[in-house]
Each structure stands twice: as C-alpha cells, then as structure tokens.
Amino acid sequence: MQRRVNTAVLFRGLVLWLGLLLAGCASVGPHRHETAARIAAAARSTQVDCSRDDACATPSPVLAMARETWAASTPQAPRHRALILDHAPDALLLRIHLIRSARHSIDLQTYIFDEDDSAQLVMDELEAAAYRGVKVRILIDQLAALRKVETLAALASLHANLELRLYNPVLDRARLPLPMYAVASLCCWRQLNRRMHNKLLVVDGLVGIVGGRNYQDVYYDWGQGYNFRDRDLLLAGPVVADMAANFEAFWTSPRSVPAERLGDVAHYLRRNGPPPPPHHPFRQPQRVRALLAEVDDAALLKARFVDPALPVGAVSFIADLPRKHRRESDAEVAQNATVGEASRRLLDLVAEARQQVLLQTPYLVLSPAAQAVFRQLHARPSPPRVLVSTNSLAATDAFMAYAISYKYKRRYLRDFGFEIHEFKPFPAEAPLELGQTGAGLDDDEDAGEVPSADAAATTPVPDTAKTNLRARRLAARGLDQVPVSEARRPSPLASSGGLPVRLKHAGLRTGLHAKSLVVDEQVGVVGTHNFDPRGDTLNTESAVVIADPGFARALAESILGDMAPANAWTIGRRDEAPILPGVEYTLTKLSERMPIFDLWPRKYATSFEYVPGPDCPPTRVPPSPFAPDFRRCNQPVGDFPEVDIGLKWLGLRLFTAFGSGLAPIL
Structure with missing residues (x-):
C-alpha cells in the first residue's frame, strides 16, 4: 500500500514538474x-x-x-569556376x-x-x-x-x-x-x-x-x-x-x-x-x-x-526545400520511405556507376533506399568498385552512429562490396596545421590589437562617433581572453558536433566531417548530405554536382588521400574461428539481422594497419581488403584501435544490440 502511495505522489510530482515546464515554454502571446x-x-x-x-x-x-x-x-553555354x-x-x-x-x-x-x-x-x-x-x-x-x-x-x-x-x-x-x-x-x-x-x-x-x-x-x-x-x-x-x-x-x-x-x-x-552589440574577447x-x-x-x-x-563543365545545385518538412508523422515517413530531392538525385547518380564509386561520409549509417542501391550495384555481373571513407571510433564525434555502423560491417563488406577505410584520430598526412589551432601561441597583449572589421574599406569612411565606438569594441576583443567550451552537439541524436571517446594517447585529434562523392572519375559531388537516413527523410540537405573529369579527379585525389594507409585503417574480415567457423559466421549473420538482442560478441570484420617492410613499400594507395595478398602487408589491430575503450565497450555493445531502431534519426 505504501509503495502505491509513493508511486502516486511521484507521478503527481512529475506531472506538476512537466506542467510548470510547459507553462514556462508557453508562447508569450x-x-x-x-x-x-x-x-x-x-x-x-x-x-x-x-x-x-x-x-x-x-x-x-x-x-x-x-x-x-x-x-x-x-x-x-554557361561558364563556371570551382575550387575545392x-x-x-x-x-x-x-x-x-x-x-x-x-x-x-x-x-x-x-x-x-x-x-x-x-x-x-x-x-x-x-x-x-x-x-x-x-x-x-x-x-x-x-x-x-x-x-x-x-x-x-x-x-x-x-x-x-x-x-x-x-x-x-x-x-x-x-x-x-x-x-x-x-x-x-x-x-x-x-x-x-x-x-x-x-x-x-x-x-x-x-x-x-x-x-x-x-x-x-x-x-x-x-x-x-x-x-x-x-x-x-x-x-x-x-x-x-x-x-x-x-x-x-x-x-x-x-x-x-x-x-x-x-x-x-x-x-x-x-x-x-x-x-x-556582442563583443566577447577572442580566446586566441x-x-x-x-x-x-x-x-x-x-x-x-x-x-x-x-x-x-578550375573551369568546369556541367554544374548543378541540388537541394531540398522547406516543403520537405510537411506535416507528416514519423510513422508515415517510414512507411512511405520517401526521400528528399537531394537524396533522390544523389542515389540516381550512384546507381549509374560503372567502374568506381568513392563515398566519403563521417557517419556510415545507410538509409534503406541507399542500401537498396548499393545491393543492386554489387549484384551486377561486373560490379563497380566502392571505396568508402568514414570515421573510426577513435576519430568520430558520434558514438551512437558508430555503434550502428559497427553492427552492419558484415553487410557492408559482403552484401555491398564496400572497401571501408576508417579515418585515424592522428592522421599523418591530413591537411591540419598545428599552428592554426593556437597551440603554443604567446598570448602577449603588446603584440598589437586585432584590426577591426571597419578597416576593410580601402578608403577612409566618415569618422563618426558611432564608427569609432564600434571600432574600439571590435579592437578590445583582442585584448582579453576567456575560455570557451569545446565543440558541442546540437542534439543528442543528431550525427554531428558531439564529443569523441577517450583515447590511449593524448594529442590534437581530427575527425572526418566531409561529405563527398565521386562516380567513375567523371562526376564529383560536395555538399551537406551524410548519405544517412536523416538526410533522406528528416534534414533538408544540399549539394553541388559537377560533371567534369578534371574536377572529379581532383576530388577523388583528395578523398583517396584520406583513405591512405597513413591516414586510415582498413576494415577487413577477421580470422576465422579455429572451431566451427561456419557456425560462427551463421550466428554472426543472424545476430546482425536482429533488430534487437544483437549480442554475439565476435563481429565479422575488424581493423587492419598497413605495415611497411621489405616487401611492403610505403604507399598512399588504399589497400583493398578483398585483394588476395591483403594480409601480406596489413595486420589486424583490433576492432577499436587507439581507443581507451573501458566502460565504453559496454555502451557500444548496448547500442549495437538495442540501438538499430535509432538508425533513422542518427
């Protein structure tokens, strides 16, 4: 009886708390x-x-x-210039x-x-x-x-x-x-x-x-x-x-x-x-x-x-409109499996591939529509090669998204033929300049004031009191320093702007956020779409599509650089179990297909590191996990290299086991 009374009191308190919050959230009129x-x-x-x-x-x-x-x-005859x-x-x-x-x-x-x-x-x-x-x-x-x-x-x-x-x-x-x-x-x-x-x-x-x-x-x-x-x-x-x-x-x-x-x-x-006007001081x-x-x-x-x-050929800007956010329930979106204009045109472009697809996305969580396209590509008698650049757990800012991606590695490799290269947190050749971060800068206030934005004019502007006041405010922002918080995540479920996992080694790390696509070295795409379920049905997205071989080759070179052994680990099939390997594979496959209770501890794939040696010269070419001699120069380094996994292993396993239902909104 006492427990029921306490439960009722707790429930009434919760209702009251929510009511107060809702009252506080009410429109002001x-x-x-x-x-x-x-x-x-x-x-x-x-x-x-x-x-x-x-x-x-x-x-x-x-x-x-x-x-x-x-x-x-x-x-x-439209003319365009483009620069990556x-x-x-x-x-x-x-x-x-x-x-x-x-x-x-x-x-x-x-x-x-x-x-x-x-x-x-x-x-x-x-x-x-x-x-x-x-x-x-x-x-x-x-x-x-x-x-x-x-x-x-x-x-x-x-x-x-x-x-x-x-x-x-x-x-x-x-x-x-x-x-x-x-x-x-x-x-x-x-x-x-x-x-x-x-x-x-x-x-x-x-x-x-x-x-x-x-x-x-x-x-x-x-x-x-x-x-x-x-x-x-x-x-x-x-x-x-x-x-x-x-x-x-x-x-x-x-x-x-x-x-x-x-x-x-x-x-x-x-x-x-x-x-x-806001005039917070600069940190650096x-x-x-x-x-x-x-x-x-x-x-x-x-x-x-x-x-x-580059002077480029055919250029098009594809983008969703606000009407994508029509009044439709999440259940109706899932049932209709509708995708936005940007998603539809990108998928159509992938479906036309003949030789090669380079896909770069920070969060490898594919929508059902995208999975269908890649499954059809792989089912062809001569399927195109599909190379994917994405984040490792050590580099990502989206732990939950990686957990879902980890669940489907077998599908990506076997059913879609993906060659996955996961970005390292400390890439050796990534275009990052340490000095630009402000690390090691001498914060000397006598080094000079920050030039105000008003100094942009090449000829003097009227010397009014308000102009001078604004100039003083802008310049003053360079004289003091206050700490600001690190990158924040707008939503607990949105696949961007979160906090990375703890690593075994300290250092300034990098995570992949680029969203790009190259098809047959003829067409290049750069935009906002992560090629994920959110981009298909929930977010509005945009991208530029350039059908020009010169541009496509330049974009491909950039993406392939992110896949190079110095910058990425390659995902390949792990060693077979010494006992009953066929049974283990079957259990792995069945576990992956379960929407919940994916609890089988050994996954199909793991991470590999390229190890230079006498027969393995240094290279910038991403290795194929399907090459017959892949194991000659590549050694397994575990599922989560560089990660101080600790209790995160439990969280990762829980999201892998029970979180697949969140995939449409990650």
Whole structure:
C-alpha cells in the first residue's frame, strides 16, 4: 500500500514538474511578440558609414573572377569556376574576405553558429558589412543558433541592414535548455526532429560557398583538442543563382522566424531593452591577427583562390526545400520511405556507376533506399568498385552512429562490396596545421590589437562617433581572453558536433566531417548530405554536382588521400574461428539481422594497419581488403584501435544490440 502511495505522489510530482515546464515554454502571446518586434525595430541603426556605390567594399580578385565568369556565360553555354576548399584556415579566410568584398548583399545559411573565435570573427564582419550599407541576411537552424538569448536580442536590434531568422523553432523559443529539450521531445518530437542542415554563403549573387562547414572553431582548425577534416566548394557562375533562389525559399518560409518574434528573445527585449552589440574577447587574438593580416592581400588571395579555380563543365545545385518538412508523422515517413530531392538525385547518380564509386561520409549509417542501391550495384555481373571513407571510433564525434555502423560491417563488406577505410584520430598526412589551432601561441597583449572589421574599406569612411565606438569594441576583443567550451552537439541524436571517446594517447585529434562523392572519375559531388537516413527523410540537405573529369579527379585525389594507409585503417574480415567457423559466421549473420538482442560478441570484420617492410613499400594507395595478398602487408589491430575503450565497450555493445531502431534519426 505504501509503495502505491509513493508511486502516486511521484507521478503527481512529475506531472506538476512537466506542467510548470510547459507553462514556462508557453508562447508569450501575439501582442507581446509585436511589442518586442517594435522595440527591436526602433533600436536598429539606419546609419550607413559609407556613401560610395560599392559600399566601400574591399577590392577582390575572387569577385573579379566571378564577374568575368558570369560575363563569359550564356544560357546556351554557361561558364563556371570551382575550387575545392580542403584547407580549413583558408575556408575561413575566404569567408572573411568575401564578406569584406560584398557590395550589395550577403546571404548566409547554416546549421550551427557558435560564439567562439571563428564564429565571432564572422559575425563581426557581417555587422561591419551592414554598417557599410550591405544587406545581410542570416538564417540558422534553431537547434544550434548561437549560445545566448542576449546575443540573439542584440543582433535582432543592431541595424536595419542586418536580419536574423531561425528555422523551425520549437516551443516558441530561440534556445532550448536541456529541461525544455526534454519537454520538446515529449510534446513536439516530429517538429524537433526536422532540421535545416543546408549550408551556403552567397555574396552579391555572384559567388558562393557550399559544403559541410558550420561556424565553429572545430571546422577551421581552431579547436584546441579536436578538429574536423571537412570540405567546401567555392563556386562562380550561373549556378550561384540557383543557390540564391534556394536560400530565398527558406528565408520566406513560414518556418523561418525573425529572432525578435520568438518567446525568449521577445521576453528579453521587453524586460531589458536591446542589449549592446556582442563583443566577447577572442580566446586566441594572435590567431585572429594572423588571419586578418592576409584577408586583403590581393596577390595571396589570387594565388590561393583564383589561379587554382578550375573551369568546369556541367554544374548543378541540388537541394531540398522547406516543403520537405510537411506535416507528416514519423510513422508515415517510414512507411512511405520517401526521400528528399537531394537524396533522390544523389542515389540516381550512384546507381549509374560503372567502374568506381568513392563515398566519403563521417557517419556510415545507410538509409534503406541507399542500401537498396548499393545491393543492386554489387549484384551486377561486373560490379563497380566502392571505396568508402568514414570515421573510426577513435576519430568520430558520434558514438551512437558508430555503434550502428559497427553492427552492419558484415553487410557492408559482403552484401555491398564496400572497401571501408576508417579515418585515424592522428592522421599523418591530413591537411591540419598545428599552428592554426593556437597551440603554443604567446598570448602577449603588446603584440598589437586585432584590426577591426571597419578597416576593410580601402578608403577612409566618415569618422563618426558611432564608427569609432564600434571600432574600439571590435579592437578590445583582442585584448582579453576567456575560455570557451569545446565543440558541442546540437542534439543528442543528431550525427554531428558531439564529443569523441577517450583515447590511449593524448594529442590534437581530427575527425572526418566531409561529405563527398565521386562516380567513375567523371562526376564529383560536395555538399551537406551524410548519405544517412536523416538526410533522406528528416534534414533538408544540399549539394553541388559537377560533371567534369578534371574536377572529379581532383576530388577523388583528395578523398583517396584520406583513405591512405597513413591516414586510415582498413576494415577487413577477421580470422576465422579455429572451431566451427561456419557456425560462427551463421550466428554472426543472424545476430546482425536482429533488430534487437544483437549480442554475439565476435563481429565479422575488424581493423587492419598497413605495415611497411621489405616487401611492403610505403604507399598512399588504399589497400583493398578483398585483394588476395591483403594480409601480406596489413595486420589486424583490433576492432577499436587507439581507443581507451573501458566502460565504453559496454555502451557500444548496448547500442549495437538495442540501438538499430535509432538508425533513422542518427
């Protein structure tokens, strides 16, 4: 009897707690939203610091290349230039340069926008562009939009030329603290689970960047303990108009809500008024100074971004639209097995392969539609070779996603013919510069101030009091240092931005985040799609497809470099059991096929390390686990090399055994 009473009391307490949380999450009401919107609108500056037609933009060899490319194009014969951005610091340098070079408009769309050094630097430049007279529009997915409500309120009130919207907000909020995230998971799971994963930057409608990078230190080699190996594309030509049109579709969608019209931001504005522009100090100001010293160097920019840009053939931008997030339940999505436009076109491209497919994805969790395509490829009399670059457990930031991938290694090797190469946490040849992370920098305050974004203009702008105040604020950010948190994960179930597992050895590690595809060395793809179930049915995604052999070979060389023995372990079949190997294989196969209770301890495959020797010269060619002499130069190193597995082994086994039902949302 006492136990039933205690249970009832506990239940009533839980209901009360949830009720209070829901009450706190309730919308503030339309009239209060309007009040907050008026407060923000009244506070926005209309001052423009430049009276020139070009908005005092920095002269840019990159924009000049874009204008020349457009001028040479016709509807019948479009011209394009494309450049693979593998080098992370260059990807940030180019973004800052393009923002400074904008004359008319900047459209930025992203999944994550943090408040660490790289993101703060980009935001500084966007603010300065607005004051120069450039129309700036920023669209961020709600789940990973900045860190503080105060920052959102400040940006919403900053300038009439700067607009900030959040995509698909849940519970009428811009930020979801953990308790409210739990409530949202209970009341609004369908909405919470549908995210905008698109990423692009379009400047003046002439030039664009698309790819996997968000706005956070770990995407630009500025992370202190962990960084992503990622990839973007710089594009010039008529396809940029398609990118701009896709951004416009998201911007005008009812799901994209101005920040000041969300409950928590509106409450802050009504209670406190507009806060001053955010000006947090940089953690590593010397690193920022080094980058800004190059941002207006025309010769350097031409050598890095113009001269190596390839003239390419047919280029298309494929992307989902907000209508992908139509009001449909998760059960209906699963039943219909519908995939978005981006997913469908990528799968069609893979299905056309004849000789070889290079697939790079950080999270090897394939959707049913993708599995069907690869199974059909492998069933051909002469199937194409399929090489896959993905993360090892030691390198990944998504423990749960790796656990599901680990479950299906036998299927990947035997049923799909995958040659899997798992990225090492300390790759010997990955394009990472230790100095760019800030490690070992001498934090000397006398080294000089961080140049303000206002210094972008090549001729003096009016010396107004407000301009001087903003310059002092921006420069002051380089004088003090405060620690910031490491990479964060927007969602416990989303396959990005998490924390890696503990390793046996300390060091600055790298994890794969690039999403790319090459088919028959004729067509190359770079985009946001992880080739996973989320990308098929839940996230909106985008990618650039370039049908050009020269570009495809350059992209293939980059991906194959990530698969090289110095950078990756190869997954191959482990040694057969000494007793009844056929029985063991059958049990392994049956266990893998079970949606739950996959408890067989020995998996079909394990990791192999290439060991140079007299008969095994050093090589950059990824070894095939199906080659007859594979074992001559490759030795097994266990399922999880470099990982200090500890109790993680239990978690991994539990997710392998019971977590396959989570695959559609990982």
